[in-house]
Amino acid sequence: MGAQRIGFLGLGAMGSGMAKRLLAAGFPVSVYNRTTAKAQALAEHGAVVAPSPGEAVAGADVVLLSLATAEVVEELLFTSGALARAGAGAVVADMSTVSPAAAQASAARVRAAGFGALDACVLGNARHAGDGELRFMIGGDESDVDKARPVLEVLAKEIVHLGPNGKGATAKIALNLIMGVQMQVLAEAVVLGEAAGLPRGRLIEMIAASGYSSPVMRFKSGVMARRAFDRPDFRLSLMRKDLRLAMDQAADLGVSLPATAASLEVLTAAVEAGHGELDCAAILLQVEHG
Template sequence: MGAPKIAFIGLGAMGGGMAARLLDSGAHVTVYNRTRAKGAELAEQGAVLADTPAEAAAGADVVFLSLATSEVVETLLFGADGVVETLPRGAVVADMSTVAPDFAVRLKDRLAGTGHRGLDACVLGNAQHARDGELRFMIGGAAEDVETIRPVIAHLAKEIVHLGESGKGATAKLALNLLMGVEMQALAEAVVFGEKAGLDRGTLIRLIAASGYSAPVMKFKAGVMARRAFENPDFRLKLMRKDLGLVLAETSRLGVPMPATAASHDWLTNAKNQGLGEHDCASIIAILEQASGLDYPWPGDVKS
């Protein structure tokens, strides 16, 4: 069997890194992004740059989606010039987007109606992990469909976990992302509290980063806060807010109280409303600085 034919839809920081990694593995990769320029570097590396999702999916064995919202997923799959117009019957659609679990289930069922197989193939990691093949996959869907894509995602992953039926991968991704959302709020509060009480910010951040409380993500984001490097986001604030909103909707349905998550979502909403949505989620500290009377430049130097 020759190299698998892969379509990759969505070339943000994560999607672009994964597509590049797949190209390095020898796969035949066709890419599509609504902002076409994002595919130019991948085209130089050997990817075929498609003009539409339908063009990207023609003849593909597997389609990967790495998109911001469920609405975009639906549009690029089922809208005009969408993936399902040309994707061969029996091919697998692996949605890596962070979506609601019930959406993942409906998507699988809708794909089955068009003769395709669907997985919620969520990933944990950052853009560098994607490029280096160090992602963790959390997958919901049929076991045989997971095995179909395993040889492909093995090039992207250091761990592949099949969690069960459709929706379970999406659930796991939300559970893990809520930890990051609450952690960013707690980190910002600790830094602002300490500084307001008279501690040197740099010293405090170094203490936090070196402490037993600091997971790798906290250590990394502490550095982002220290440098105020908010304008080249690893994880955009508006997407963090979106994910916590999905958590709150799902936990409300399940009757699970989420007081810390709800508070973090409120502060993220405040931050988004003040123009920080496109900045890194670590920019949540700017809202707390403002509320506490600390005088720091507003991210981007323009307060909206």
């Protein structure tokens, strides 16, 4: 049996890295992106660039989604009619960060159409995507995880099946709120130290090397030190969206998240100030001038 055929919708920094990785591993990959130039860039790596979502997923064994919001998932997978064109018995693995309720609702529609459905959420950045070092947190039936595993294993250094649909989305939101709060705290530490006369560069170096740091904080410390906010690895607007999802779920569960709420308030102000398309480390700009 040959390699599974893959239909890939969504070619941002993460999606492009994953698609290249799969092509290099010998999988036949058809891609679609609403911004055509991003899809065309993959043609030289062997991807079939489809003119529509339906063409991209036609006959696919595994459909991968890496999209910004639940609304875009709705548009490309369902409204376009693409889902109906997937191959018989295909598994749809949605790697988008959406609410658990949206993940469950989408999965129910996918299963009703006769396909497998996973919320296959990922931890990592674009470099991890290209190097096959992502961590997958998955909700869905174990049999569907097994069907998609040959594809996921090319992309991942860890695959964790957490239970039914919605559990992968829940884990992603819980972990992403840590990043959002970390960026806020990092920015505040830099602004406080600099206001007190500490050299910005030296302070950031000490934070990054300290026991208080983490891999993501070390990475984003460098972004803040260089003020390289216009080459986003993860857009500030998406960070705000993810913390909003966390607060919405907390409200549904009757859980209080005061640190997350405070970070969301500053992220919202940063988006309103025009920083939404910058890297999430640009929260520093809002803390500096807010």
